[in-house]
Amino acid sequence: MNADIEKERLRPIRRHGCSDIQLYQAVSWIYTVFDMIISFMIAFLMDEGVKEFMLIVLTILTMGIIYTCLRATLIDPTDSIVLKEQNFKSKGLEFKTDLKTYCLVCQAHVMEKSKHCFSCNKCVEVFDHHCIWLNNCIGIKNYNYFFILVILLVIFKCLRIIQDILLLLNYAFQILALISIILDPPILFVLSYLLGMHLFFKYKGISTYDWIKMKKDKEKLKVQQQQQLPKMNESAGYGQLLSTSKRFDLKSSLSNKTDNKVPQQNFFPKPLPLQVSKNQNLSGPQVTQLQSIFTNKPTSPNNNEQLRKEYEEVDGRQIFNKVIAEDSEPQQNSDSRNEENDHEIDNEIEIEIQNKNEQSEKEQN
Numbered sequence: 084m085n086a087d088i089e090k091e092r093l094r095p096i097r098r099h100g101c102s103d104i105q106l107y108q109a110v111s112w113i114y115t116v117f118d119m120i121i122s123f124m125i126a127f128l129m130d131e132g133v134k135e136f137m138l139i140v141l142t143i144l145t146m147g148i149i150y151t152c153l154r155a156t157l158i159d160p161t162d163s164i165v166l167k168e169q170n171f172k173s174k175g176l177e178f179k180t181d182l183k184t185y186c187l188v189c190q191a192h193v194m195e196k197s198k199h200c201f202s203c204n205k206c207v208e209v210f211d212h213h214c215i216w217l218n219n220c221i222g223i224k225n226y227n228y229f230f231i232l233v234i235l236l237v238i239f240k241c242l243r244i245i246q247d248i249l250l251l252l253n254y255a256f257q258i259l260a261l262i263s264i265i266l267d268p269p270i271l272f273v274l275s276y277l278l279g280m281h282l283f284f285k286y287k288g289i290s291t292y293d294w295i296k297m298k299k300d301k302e303k304l305k306v307q308q309q310q311q312l313p314k315m316n317e318s319a320g321y322g323q324l325l326s327t328s329k330r331f332d333l334k335s336s337l338s339n340k341t342d343n344k345v346p347q348q349n350f351f352p353k354p355l356p357l358q359v360s361k362n363q364n365l366s367g368p369q370v371t372q373l374q375s376i377f378t379n380k381p382t383s384p385n386n387n388e389q390l391r392k393e394y395e396e397v398d399g400r401q402i403f404n405k406v407i408a409e410d411s412e413p414q415q416n417s418d419s420r421n422e423e424n425d426h427e428i429d430n431e432i433e434i435e436i437q438n439k440n441e442q443s444e445k446e447q448n
Contacts, residue, residue: 091188097203100156100219108218115152118243119145121263125246137246144239151232152217160222162208165191198292212291221291233278240271 100108119141126137164182168191171178182192186199189206193199198210200220209223221229244267250260284290289297 088187091201091204092190094204096205097219098159098161098205100217103218105215105218107215111216115148118239119148121259122239122243122246125250129249137242140242144235144242147235148232148239151228151235155214155221155225155228155232156217156219158219158225158228160207160220160224162191162193162197162206164197165189165193165206168192196290210290210292230281233274233281237271237274237278240267240274243267244271 097103122141123138126134126141128134129137164180165186168178168180169189178192180192182194184193184195184197185191186193186197186206188199188204191206193206194208196209197206199206200210200213202213203220205220207220207222209226211221211226213220214229217229219225243263247260247263247267251257251264280291284294
């Protein structure tokens with residue numbers, strides 16, 4: 084960064100467009116002068132009534148184009164604050180200002196709308212654009228001359244096309260007329276487009292630089308919006324845990340079981356009757372042994388706490404089966420089989436609960 088700034092400071096400053104003639108500038112000037120000469124030659128070949136009018140109009144247009152072109156080219160559009168500060172520093176005086184913008188290349192304060200042109204290597208006051216055809220920057224000091232120059236060139240080109248059509252109709256200088264008709268309409272289109280853009284900028288109250296900057300900002304914003312990815316919700320919970328790979332594994336396993344017609348695992352086996360000894364009175368109250376759901380240890384009929392836990396486990400297993408069944412979303416062809424399995428499980432659960440209720444009533448008696 085510092086190396087680039089030092090390199091720019093060592094470059095020479097182009098004060099106006101005639102400091103060093105550039106290629107585009109030379110081509111535009113030579114073409115315009117040649118076109119003016121051709122227009123005057125064609126005007127002298129016209130009839131007496133039209134010739135005087137054409138010469139007067141061409142003279143006014145030519146003088147206006149030359150004057151505005153020289154003014155727009157020779158005016159130095161450098162920021163006036165930069166010139167004042169550099170003048171003060173050359174005299175060894177201190178320059179005081181309330182401006183906060185500062186150019187590191189020019190080493191001076193500048194106005195807010197001033198921009199540094201790296202082609203001319205200077206800060207231009209209210210910068211609009213750098214014109215390669217004039218070899219000079221267009222700012223507030225020479226913008227009006229540039230605008231009038233574009234208007235005069237559009238009028239001049241319209242007049243030249245009229246001259247070309249008249250030449251072609253009179254069968255005089257047909258080769259010259261054909262060459263002019265080929266060159267003049269595209270140039271008129273470009274000049275008209277340039278004039279229309281600057282009329283639009285004047286209406287909006289912006290400069291060419293502002294319009295280009297807004298256009299680039301819109302393109303950058305569009306690219307950022309396309310590259311931006313939606314942020315995922317990272318909150319943890321039971322619903323999100325079921326939405327992860329575990330939930331998918333449960334769905335897959337359940338679907339495979341139903342498709343292969345494998346009977347669902349029975350978590351609630353039927354109660355096993357207790358073995359009765361020969362000496363035991365069969366007329367007395369019979370006690371059945373209920374096998375535990377999640378353990379192989381038999382339950383004691385006198386242990387109420389153990390029964391309460393088993394009831395809670397049965398209720399929890401019912402809720403778990405309902406959640407898995409709702410979340411599995413089986414296909415239509417397997418809905419009937421799942422309903423049958425669920426119906427069998429519900430019947431077994433009701434039988435278990437009835438047996439336990441009967442057993443508890445017998446114990447109380």
